[in-house]
Amino acid sequence: MVPNNASMNLTTLLHTAGVAQAGVEAKLAAVGLSLAKLAALQALIDAGDALPLNQLADRLSCVRSNITQLVDRLEADGLVRRRTDPHDRRLRLAVLTPAGRRACDEGTRVKASAERDLLCSLSRQEAEQLRTLLGKLAGSTA
Amino acid sequence: MVPNNASMNLTTLLHTAGVAQAGVEAKLAAVGLSLAKLAALQALIDAGDALPLNQLADRLSCVRSNITQLVDRLEADGLVRRRTDPHDRRLRLAVLTPAGRRACDEGTRVKASAERDLLCSLSRQEAEQLRTLLGKLAGSTA
DNA sequence: TCCCAATCATTCATTGCTGTATTATTTATC
C-alpha cells in the first residue's frame, strides 16, 4: 500500500497564492494602498489618466458594482476624481489626481520590490516552469 | 533590445488561483456549500463532530471573529448547532448536525471531482513539479 | 477571598468581491 503522499491539490495552490498576496498586500498597506487600488490606478495611467467606470471594470476583469465601490474608496483617499462625460451623460469618468499618480508610482515600486523578494526563492528556470504550469492550469479552466 | 516577455509574476499566480477557486466554488454552490463552509465542516468531523470556536479558528488558520460569522451562516443552514461547554462557560461548541454530516460528505465528493477536473490538464510529473515549486514559494515567504 | 490578567465569543467597521434590482440616459424603431 503506497501512501499518496503530499500530492498536488487545490489547497496548496490557494494557500501559496494567499501567502504571496498577504506579503505584498502588507507592504502596500504601508503606503496606503492595496493590490485592488493599485491595479485601478495603473489601469487609469495605461488609459491616459481617465476611464469610464465600465471600461475600468473590463480592464480589471470584475463586475461594475465592485468598481463603483473601489472608486468610492479611491475618491475618499483623494487619488481619483469622478467626472461626467459631456458626450454621454450615462458615463462617469474616473480621473487620476496628481496624488493618485504619485501613489501609483510609489505603489508600483513597492510591489515590484515585494515581487522580487517573493520570486528570488526560484531560479530563472524554475520561475519559467512555474509560469508555464500555471498557464496550463488556468488555460484549461478558463 | 530583448523584451522581457511573459515572465513569471504575482499576477499570474493570483489569477490562476482565482480561476481555479472560482471553478470549484461554483460546483460547490450547486450543493449549497462554499470552500469556507466545507473546510469548517471537515474540521469538525476530523475533531469528532464538535469543537470550541477558538480551536476551529486555529484549524482553519483564521481569526476568531471570522469563525463567529461562518458558524452563524452554517447554523442558519442547519449544518451546525451551537452548544455551551458545561466545563468552561466561556467556550461555545460548534456541533455538527446530521444534515451537516451529509452536506460534508457530498461536498467532499464534489470538491474531489472538481479538483480532478482541474488537475487533469497536468501530467503526473507536471503536477509534482508544480507542487514542489509552490512549496518553495510559500516556504520562503512563510 | 478578592481582584487582576488572560481567555473567549461577539459586535462593529472596513476591504473586496459577487449578483440582483433600480434609476438615468442614450439609441434604434416605428
Added chain:
DNA sequence: GATAAATAATACAGCAATGAATGATTGGGA
C-alpha cells in the same frame, strides 16, 4: 417625434476575511 430596448452607474444584500473594542468567565496571586 414618441416609445421600447440597451447601456451605465448605483444601491443593496450577501459571502469571506481582518482588526479593534466590548462583555462574560475563568484562574492565579496577593
